[in-house]
Structures are given as structure tokens and as C-alpha cells.
Amino acid sequence: MGEPRRPGRDPLNADPFIQLRLLDVQALDLRLDQLAHRRRTVPEVAEGERLRAERAKLGSELATAQAQVSDLTREQRKAETDVEQVRTRRARDEQRLQSGQVGSARDLQSLQSEIESLQRRQSDLEDVELDVMERLEAATAHEQELSARETELGSKLAEVDQARDRAYASIDAEAEQARRERTDTAAGVSDDLLKLYEKRRAQHGGVGAAALRQRRCEGCRMELDARYLGQIAAKPDDAVLSCEECGRILVRTLESGV
Incomplete structure (x- = not known):
């Protein structure tokens, strides 16, 4: 378990749509990692x-x-x-x-x-x-x-x-093909947010950003406590958050449960 992280600890803001796009970047990076693994283990x-x-x-x-x-x-x-x-x-x-x-x-x-x-x-x-x-x-x-x-x-x-x-x-x-899609998808994401994502990705086994769904971080699969969820709900929609359990960028979705 990483050090607990509070909303606002990372002084970044990004349009919610851009944050959702970051999840698409993450999915493509995971796809590229899987392909690299497949190539090594043919x-x-x-x-x-x-x-x-x-x-x-x-x-x-x-x-x-x-x-x-x-x-x-x-x-x-x-x-x-x-x-x-x-x-x-x-x-x-x-x-x-x-x-x-x-x-x-x-x-x-x-x-x-x-x-x-x-x-x-x-x-x-x-x-x-x-x-x-x-x-x-x-x-x-x-x-x-x-x-x-x-x-x-x-x-x-x-x-x-x-x-x-x-x-x-x-x-x-x-x-x-995945690299081309990744380049196109990441084009609209700010450099600061991408740098933070790459840093977290390197720290956490290739997963730097995860969705918040049904009060659960899909990165560490942990359900967040009510206190922390309350703090998240109080933050602006464009605030870039981190999971208090694993430290990954936490992206709110329509199914976040907050």
C-alpha cells in the first residue's frame, strides 16, 4: 500500500474528458505491453x-x-x-x-x-x-x-x-497500429498530465491511471472509504486525483459512485 494521497495533492487540473482520454492511453499502453510480452514469449x-x-x-x-x-x-x-x-x-x-x-x-x-x-x-x-x-x-x-x-x-x-x-x-x-492509436489519443493530453502518468506508470507495474467505478479503484481493486469518497465528491470535476491506496491517477467516471 502506498502513502495515502489526498485530493489536491497533485497540483494539476484537466478537463474531465481529457482525463477519460488518459484511460484510453492507459489501455493502449497495456495493449503494447501485452504485445511486447507476446513477442518475447513466442x-x-x-x-x-x-x-x-x-x-x-x-x-x-x-x-x-x-x-x-x-x-x-x-x-x-x-x-x-x-x-x-x-x-x-x-x-x-x-x-x-x-x-x-x-x-x-x-x-x-x-x-x-x-x-x-x-x-x-x-x-x-x-x-x-x-x-x-x-x-x-x-x-x-x-x-x-x-x-x-x-x-x-x-x-x-x-x-x-x-x-x-x-x-x-x-x-x-x-x-x-497500437502505437499510432496511442499517439493520436495522447495528442490532446497536456504534457504535465502525461509526465505524471508516465511517472506513476513506471512506479506501479505499467498502470499509471485507473478508473473509479462503483467506489473502487480499478488499479488496485480496493474500495475507497466513505471519508475519502466524500473528499473526492467535494473536488472540482477537473481536479486530477490520486488513489489513496495505490497512488495511481484516479479518473472519475459516470459510474464512480460519488
Whole structure:
């Protein structure tokens, strides 16, 4: 509750019609505040932020998957090279064996032993090659899955951003219309009264002026006591009053009850 305010405390006078116009200014300011709040809380903004965070995380996962595919591709090439080298050497030795170029029994035995060793080595390397191929196939499938999800996420994000921009455009158009109406409505209100209104509006959560209806201030929703209402009734119609409960400019209406 603010400090009690007495009629006449604010040394201002304004035509009753102008005071009623101030209520119209207040209504438009509230409308502009609501539109500003709507703009700040457009659902697509939060959804866009969520999707961007998801895309950033997915991008990191995709980069890791791509690096793994690259590493496994190099590993596969090395495994293929190793197998091919052993295969080539074994084929050369077998050709020597079959051609009868080996003269001594000792050399023949040594060559046969080397061919057997190369055969085992080739088998081991082929197992390594197969394992790398299987891991590369799995890693490539995972990379493709992440890439597809990233593409899908990008499409969703583009749709959300477009919806956000449409919402912004609609709200901005409403706000521009309200600002024009506010300018026209406030044109007939004196600078002193507007300054007082803006001061009270800043002090009281965006509501600087309120109507007195049925003995109740519509700003704080408090019913004024009979003593204060009697003081209001004794004031000239053009006196600018303040609510003794909340301090807002109090505008008398045909339904004031005084």
C-alpha cells in the first residue's frame, strides 16, 4: 500500500474528458505491453532454441562419427595393402616352387615353409581386413543415420524459424497500429498530465491511471472509504486525483459512485 494521497495533492487540473482520454492511453499502453510480452514469449523462439541445441549436439556426434569413418577407411586401406603384399609374395614363391627353379632339397624345404608361413599370415591379415570392413560398415551406417537426422532437424528448424518470423510480423503489425492509436489519443493530453502518468506508470507495474467505478479503484481493486469518497465528491470535476491506496491517477467516471 502506498502513502495515502489526498485530493489536491497533485497540483494539476484537466478537463474531465481529457482525463477519460488518459484511460484510453492507459489501455493502449497495456495493449503494447501485452504485445511486447507476446513477442518475447513466442513459442517458436523456445522451440528454435531447443532445436538449435539439439542440432549442435548432433553436429558434435556427427563430427565424431565422420572422424571414425575416416580412421577406419585408412585402416581398411592399410589392411588391404598388407593382404595384397603377402598374397603377392606367396604367389611369387608358389610360382618358383612350381617352376622347378629350386635346386637343393634344403632350399625346397625352406621355400615350402615360407609359403606355409605366408599362407597363415595371409589368413590372419584377411581376418583383420574383414573385421575392419565390418566396423567400417557399421560406422558408415551410423554416420549416414546421423547425417539424415541432421538434415531432418535442419528442415524442422527452418519451419520453426519461418513460423517465428510470421508471428513476429503479425505482432509487430498490431503493435505499430497500437502505437499510432496511442499517439493520436495522447495528442490532446497536456504534457504535465502525461509526465505524471508516465511517472506513476513506471512506479506501479505499467498502470499509471485507473478508473473509479462503483467506489473502487480499478488499479488496485480496493474500495475507497466513505471519508475519502466524500473528499473526492467535494473536488472540482477537473481536479486530477490520486488513489489513496495505490497512488495511481484516479479518473472519475459516470459510474464512480460519488
